[in-house]
Every structure is written in structure tokens, then in C-alpha cells.
Amino acid sequence: MDSWVDGQPADALSLKDRGLAYGDGLFETIAVRGGQPLLLDRHLSRLAQGCSRLAITADQALIRSELLAYAAAMGEGVLKLILTRGDGLRGYAPDPSAQARRILQGNPPAAYPVVHGEQGVRLFPCTTRLSNQPLLAGLKHLNRLEQVIARSEWQDSEHAEGLMLDRVGRVIEGVFSNLFLVRDGVLITADLKRCGVAGVMRAELLFQAESLGIPTQITDISLDQLQWADEVFVCNSVYGVWPVRAYAALSWSVGPLTRKLQTIARALLDA
């Protein structure tokens, strides 16, 4: 399907766009089923938070209506929204009169092997560390060189994802997923106040777990804690939940809470 720029079909972008110049913008990757953008409120909520923190002025109602219209035209697939600060003058100072630019791109449904969800995946031990920057932590912004470098660390198909630590060795997230572990019945995920992307599926699963009375904890996670986890899984808003079977020398069985949350994620993404 054709891309849209500011609501119009387009295949090209102004060379003055600050998304290109500085990575000055945000993005969302949204699963679309039956013409509906899934988990839309959570995507829009994270986007609005990003706009607020980066002081990007954007018409959130217009973005919502465009996403709905584009998804309806797509039918099935993965919709990527890139929201940039728009065109720039020379230099880093934002032009206060610049309008945010909306770029919508449609892709076919993701073609991950079914076995990832059924049998679980192996995580590559990325040596690329996430740097700590509280001003950007949690946002899905366009400065993603750390992920590009990390994802370049492995080419084999043995590893479906890679695990990233921060610079002091805390366990943070996958390259394109969030990570959860289960220990003594508690669902645990990393605190993302210093780095990492606060995923939409992560937020949804925390909410679902709380609704089910499953205790949750958002905290710093050490490699030691990972080692002693009963269950480990990764998630995102496109593939749902993948159990983690192995990371470096560590290995886990696929556990019951992972399966329960996977079923919930699947239902949300099969909507």
C-alpha cells in the first residue's frame, strides 16, 4: 500500500525533515487486523507522551483518525507511523512554527516462524550496551543506532532476538522487544527510567496481569536474577509473546504464566 505523508499518498520526504537530519521524532509500529489498528490507545498514549517530552506539537486527534483510515485501507499487516518535528532551519534549534510531519507506511504481516511462539527462542547475548539517558528513556524515538549496532551482532537464524544490558550490566530489553521474567509467581520487568523503550505490549501485559491478580514488579534486573528466573519471555505489539528458552549458557522451560500471557496477547492481536 502507498505511504502517506501528512494524509496524502507519497513516496518521498522533504530533505529538510528533522527526522532525517537529527532523528528528531518518534515512531510506532502497529499491528493491523481486519482493518483495525490494534492496541491503538496504548500506541497513541505513548506517542503523546513522547511528543510532550520532546516538545513536538502534533494534532493527536488527526493522527488517530489517519491511523484508523489507513488501517481500514490496509486490511492486514503492520502499520508504521513516523512522526517527525517537520522541516528544520539550519542548526539544532527547533523552529517553533514547524508542524510535525506524519508519515504512515504499510507493510505485509510479519512473517516470524510459528515455532518462536510455540517452542520459544534463544536470545543472542549482545555486547552493545544501552546508554543511560533519562531524558529519552522509555520513548520510541528515532535515535536508534544502538539497536542497529546490536542487531548487527548476529546473522544466524538460531537467535530470534538479542538481549541488551545497560552500561552497568542491568538486564533491560531485547533489541525489538521487552523482556519479562517470572520468579516465585511474580511477573518482573525492567525499570526503564534510564534507558529502553516502554513497549505497548509490555504495558498491556502488566495491566492484564494486574487484572488477573498476578503480582507484578518493575525493577532493576541483574544477570543473577535472570539466571534464577523460573520463566523468561519477550514481547512486542506485533508478534505478541515468545517464550525464552536460552540466553548464553542459561536455559529455561516454557512456563505456565508465559503461556497464559501468550494466549492473552494472541487474543489481542487476533482481534
Next chain:
Amino acid sequence: MDSWVDGQPADALSLKDRGLAYGDGLFETIAVRGGQPLLLDRHLSRLAQGCSRLAITADQALIRSELLAYAAAMGEGVLKLILTRGDGLRGYAPDPSAQARRILQGNPPAAYPVVHGEQGVRLFPCTTRLSNQPLLAGLKHLNRLEQVIARSEWQDSEHAEGLMLDRVGRVIEGVFSNLFLVRDGVLITADLKRCGVAGVMRAELLFQAESLGIPTQITDISLDQLQWADEVFVCNSVYGVWPVRAYAALSWSVGPLTRKLQTIARALLDA
């Protein structure tokens, strides 16, 4: 002057470009006088180093010849080269067959007040801290949200530049400049192994100082050291050297080594 994309006049960019998607690329901002790109070898050397560290394959000889041709057509001004990893597939993994994309943009000469160079400037004390990421340190890459946020901290014209510290309080650089200080006749600038952009003018001034027998030191700089500096200045490859007169409660006179290096920089940029 029209921009060029891969050697052809163009005003738009593929929406699939990874420079937009992830800030996956590098840039150089080059002063052009009399049809010549100034300090070209140093710009190309930093670019090549960036390509090597980010594993971006690009034809360096072609880039050089395009820069020369574009500068000749421009005559006077500021030439910006953006080199991206080219179009991407879905996801962070680089497409090994992708060709780097060359974007050349011409701007009029920078219009900074002459008084900045003559009387010196005041630096805004940015609260935005640079995060430490050795994998990217020194490179002029396209992930520049920290600079965008830092530059948004002040709007007044009292401050010509802002000073950025790293997360533990080391003095690193300006938002769009490198910083030097002089103490007991030694020319000192920050070690950029953890963060910062290794500026072309910084490299040139270090070289020039060594040629003149002036002792130089590349080291970690504390705010205490800044306080006790005899002279302070900032530099880049467009404006040359600006003496620093004040930063927060600190102030300095314009010193003789600053003036000497400013004269050298001016000669290089008036070539």
C-alpha cells in the same frame, strides 16, 4: 542551490531511508569558500572513520569528487553532507546489499554576529547531559536528540552556545562546538572516548598547536578545572574560534593563545 541525492538534483528522499527510520547515518557540515570545501581531508577522514565504525559501505572517492563538484557550483556557503545506510527492509538489521545514500545540501554562509569572535561569547549552562556510549563517541552521526533538547534550553541571544557535561559532570563540548581551555600555557580539550563529537576544527587546532610547539592535552575535564582555566574558547569548522567570556558564574578574559588560534582558524576558513 538544489540539493543532490546520489549525485542528482533532488528535493526529496525515499521514505524507506534508514537515516529517517533510525538516524542510521553520518553527516558533515563543511564551509565552502571560492568554490572550495574547506578542511576537506579532515571531514572525509572523520566520515570514513564513521563508516568504518558503523559498517556503512560507501565509495569515499566518489564522495570526495561529489563534494568538490557541489562546492564548485555553490561558490560560497555551508555544504551539508548526509550519508545514510540507504534504504532499509523492515527491522533494525541492515540490508547487506544496501548502498549508502549521499545527500548534499547547500546553505548560504553562516550569519553569526562578528562580535562573537571579536569579544567572545557566553555559554548557556545546559542541564541536558550527554550519555556515555563509546560505540558512538566521536562520530558525527544522525542520532542527535540530545543536542536538539540541549539547544531548546535557551532562546535568548545572550548565549551564543551552550555547554554540555556528561552524566557524571565532566565538561565535554558545546552543543555545536568543541571546547578548549588553556591553563599554564597548555591547550586542553576533552577526551571524547565516551561521548561527544570529534570536531574537524578541534583536530585541526590540536595539529596546529603541536606544529607551533604548544603543549596539548586530551583529558577528562572537571568543572573545577574549567573554573581555573586561564582562557576558554569554543570552535567549529564553520565559524572558527569564539573566545568564551562567561559560563554561569564563571568569567574569563580573551587570552593570547585563543587569539593566536583564532587567527589560524580564520586563515583556514578564509582560504
